[in-house]
Amino acid sequence: MDEVSNRIIGARIRDNLSGKEFDTYAKVVVNAAGPFCDSVRKMADKESQPMICPSSGVHIVLPDYYSPEGMGLIVPKTKDGRVVFMLPWLGRTVAGTTDSNTSIIMLPEPHEDEIQFILDAISDYLNVKVRRTDVLSAWSGIRPLAVDPKAKNTESISRDHVVCEDHPGLVTITGGKWTTYRSMAEDAVDAAIKSGKLSPTNECLTNNLHLSGSEDWDPASFTVLAQQYVRMKRTHSGKVVPGVMDTAVAKHLSHAYGTMADRVTAIAQDEHLGKRLAHGYPFLEAEVAYCARNEYCESSVDFIARRSRLAFLDTDAASRALPRIIEILATEHNWDRTRKKKELQKAKEFLETFKSSRNAQFYDGKHK
Ligand SMILES: Cc1cc2nc3c(=O)[nH]c(=O)nc-3n(C[C@H](O)[C@H](O)[C@H](O)COP(=O)(O)OP(=O)(O)OC[C@H]3O[C@@H](n4cnc5c(N)ncnc54)[C@H](O)[C@@H]3O)c2cc1C
Structure with missing residues (x-):
């Protein structure tokens, strides 16, 4: 000043x-x-x-079969008056509530009763029970609801x-x-x-201004991506054969990167980074390298939370993918062993704030 x-x-x-x-x-x-x-x-x-009235929002992710045919639902007024919604999201189902009061902290965590409230609320409208063990990821965030400090009516x-x-x-x-x-x-x-x-x-x-990758993009662009992609891979018998790209990966790359997707596939092809990072999810190893080179991806948390959405989609899949993500980022950014260890620790701490069915504080007889 x-x-x-x-x-x-x-x-x-x-x-x-x-x-x-x-x-x-x-x-x-x-x-x-x-x-x-x-x-x-x-x-x-x-x-x-203060201008901020912090308000927490809790979201959970469930398997895709809870939102079949791309259908969602919104309950404008649940038993206690809160809104609950359920929508298809990135091949899974996201469900959540709106606001409840909170304090402002760096890594907020969802409470077990908030998760249970969402599960109960949507169960009321479906013919099946939505189980706690179905929760692939659960997180809490702080919405910055604001008041003008000079406004007369607050x-x-x-x-x-x-x-x-x-x-x-x-x-x-x-x-x-x-x-x-x-x-x-x-x-x-x-x-x-x-x-x-x-x-x-x-x-x-x-x-x-168009967003990067959106110019000349077409919903059918993924087809061209799949047609042009050839990655040589080794079969079980040791023979090297051309591999093709499956539709889920082609659609994901085309939607995430638009017309830039061919740069990701070029890395996958030319640099042997064409494997999936997590079973059942379309994220490729090449995306880590691409994001490090072009999208300021500076940490493993950047990748699992803010470049891909793997942490939000499936906490345990994100955890399993971490060693490979860190290995690729280490090559891109010349990290030494100490930095790699630190990255793993930081990412694990971050994932601990997500309450999937594996790391949640509850007992269902399977996860102690
Ligand atoms: C669970 C949840 C669901 C939501 N869903 C939707 C939705 O569906 N649609 C929608 O439109 N909106 C949604 N929102 C709202 C949306 O996330 C926010 O409105 C938006 O992120 C606000 O953007 P921002 O840039 O103002 O703040 P933020 O996105 O919070 O960015 C603030 C940045 O400032 C940085 N920072 C903080 N302190 C400092 C400091 N001292 N020095 C330097 N940097 C600092 C932080 O690290 C952060 O990167 C949702 C929010 C939550 C919590």
Whole structure:
């Protein structure tokens, strides 16, 4: 903070990968720390009123047979008034609740009673009992529901986003949804331009910008991908024969990477990285290398949680895939043995916060 003008003029940054800290200066600082944005605002002004009303959401993943034919259901009002939904998601079924009050912590965990509540609520609407042992993954997240600190009426906490500059030079953007990220960014940049009296050379362009890989993409693109793919593989008798790509993998790659999918298949073909990372899931070894090279995948958690969704789809499958994922990332980033060990430990700690039927705190006679 500049003592004379009382304006925020920069930030102290910590690079969490190297642990290094450094100062940087800017005409405007944008605070987009999600549920943590109040702690950043408090650095500028200890007295600042909270903007965030943290609200936890618990989701569970079940086998695909609970949402046959791509059908889902939503129960707008369960016995205790909460919403429950169940939808097909990445070849499985995701079910979840909306909000309950929570505190703000780095790695929230779903409570057993919240998981049971979802299972009971959807069981009421299906002809079969949805069992705890069917839960492949369960997690909790914190939604940053926001109130404008300057608003007169604080009753209406909505899912809209809020942009404010309650301390000169510090623009906070929070609330909103994943689905509104583009307009949130536009509003935050507009506020930063105003605050810093910046002179942009053009208007916002993102409304007409295509996402990477979406240009010229076609729903049938996966067919071409499968047709063009040839990976030589060794049979049980030791003969080397051309292998084909199965439809599930081709569809997954085409949907995840769009027209960039052929770059992933090129790595699979040319660098012998064409095996699946986990039985029953279409993620390929080549994706780890591709994400490390092109999508800033810097840790094993980046891959299992934020590049692929394997941790969210099936915690135990993610755990089994970890050694191979770390091996590929180690080659890409030149990790030594110590770093590999640390990566495994960090990823295991992360997966412990997911409560699939294997690591859940319950007893069904099979998993002690
Ligand atoms: C269970 C659940 C389900 C949801 N489902 C949907 C849905 O179906 N559709 C939808 O549209 N939205 C959904 N949302 C809401 C959506 O996730 C959020 O609205 C969105 O992630 C908010 O984006 P954000 O960038 O503001 O914050 P975040 O995504 O939380 O990003 C904030 C970032 O800031 C970083 N950070 C925090 N503190 C600091 C600091 N001091 N310095 C530097 N960096 C920091 C964090 O590491 C994080 O990367 C869901 C949320 C939850 C919890």
